[in-house]
Amino acid sequence: MSGQQAPARGEVSVEAFAKINLHLAVGAARPDGFHPLDTVYQAIGLREQVTVRAGAPGVRLSLSAADHVDAGAVPLDDTNIVARAATALAARLGISPAVDIHIDKAIPVAGGMAGGSADGGAALLALHEHWAGGLLPAELAAIAADLGSDVPFTLVGATARGTGRGEIVEPVRDTGEWWWVVVPSAEGLSTPAVYRHFDAMFPDASPEPAAPDALLAAVAAGDPHALAVALHNDLQAPAIDLRPELGELIARGEAAGALRGMVSGSGPTCIFLAASADEARVVADSLRSTHATVLIARAPVPGATVLR
Ligand code: C5P
Numbered sequence: 001m002s003g004q005q006a007p008a009r010g011e012v013s014v015e016a017f018a019k020i021n022l023h024l025a026v027g028a029a030r031p032d033g034f035h036p037l038d039t040v041y042q043a044i045g046l047r048e049q050v051t052v053r054a055g056a057p058g059v060r061l062s063l064s065a066a067d068h069v070d071a072g073a074v075p076l077d078d079t080n081i082v083a084r085a086a087t088a089l090a091a092r093l094g095i096s097p098a099v100d101i102h103i104d105k106a107i108p109v110a111g112g113m114a115g116g117s118a119d120g121g122a123a124l125l126a127l128h129e130h131w132a133g134g135l136l137p138a139e140l141a142a143i144a145a146d147l148g149s150d151v152p153f154t155l156v157g158a159t160a161r162g163t164g165r166g167e168i169v170e171p172v173r174d175t176g177e178w179w180w181v182v183v184p185s186a187e188g189l190s191t192p193a194v195y196r197h198f199d200a201m202f203p204d205a206s207p208e209p210a211a212p213d214a215l216l217a218a219v220a221a222g223d224p225h226a227l228a229v230a231l232h233n234d235l236q237a238p239a240i241d242l243r244p245e246l247g248e249l250i251a252r253g254e255a256a257g258a259l260r261g262m263v264s265g266s267g268p269t270c271i272f273l274a275a276s277a278d279e280a281r282v283v284a285d286s287l288r289s290t291h292a293t294v295l296i297a298r299a300p301v302p303g304a305t306v307l308r
Contacts, residue, residue: 009130011051012306013126014050014304014307015305016047016119018043020265021039024037024234024265025212029199034165035195039209040212040216042158043301045301048106049104050082050123052123053099053130056098058098060099062103063104066106068293069106069108081123081151086127089124090127092135111189112189113264116148120144122304126306157302157304158302159171177298179273180273181295182294182295183270183272183287183293183295184268185246189266189267194238195235200238215230227260233265240263250270253270253283257274284296
């Protein structure tokens, strides 16, 4: 890394959103330890905001968070994905960072909704603007992929298919307006732990993850009843095996009128597809009798966006 000072462009804010996986098919672990995925991501309306401004030499992080977010679980040192994003982008641009970065969180921590990844994607975009980086989108996507498997999707947003370890992202046709009820858990689940449990439960998993053909047709048609049938998550069984109460929660949401409930990504957040905004309110009101935090999110929403 060289010591050149960056040409700072002033304060930049970027918003980025949570993801869910409408289809998450997992293959047997690769030699590098990652699992091959065939997934369909969807960005939903739970929002993070990352703001960068010029500061003293180095990278300093600060945090504010919605009531339902466990702010104490977010490290504010150089292990935070936002600090890693700043270091990686500065190295790529050959500059020394001198920035204060504020993260405002509304996505549950370690919830299976890529909240940290959204922060990483937002920070990359904000710092790229702040430093007038001049990189091509594909160059930024390559840095995003090094930060985490689902960081590239946070830049693309909407509805997209992810392959490789999830980092190769292609937008797909989505004509729907979707309503999701989102129920976070008080305590997060470790993504690597859920993948390890998948390996233990399914030692004979195929190396090839299943393709999402029916799901892509349902999303293209904008049909929530078809989508409900096609939703698929290979990490649901290991997540429920680690947290049996998630299975009960899914049954309760479906009994309350959701078209389908499922674990989001590696969990423990559970998501419920509703037929309309009104139906989502009915399901949410019912689940609020037993769960402290029940959110409603519309989808799809865009990828990380600079706020002007
Ligand atoms: O890429 P990311 O840092 O988000 O991955 C976190 C962890 O999740 C990895 O270290 C790995 O244990 C697991 N993972 C996996 N296969 C993937 C994505 C993530 O095993 N495709």
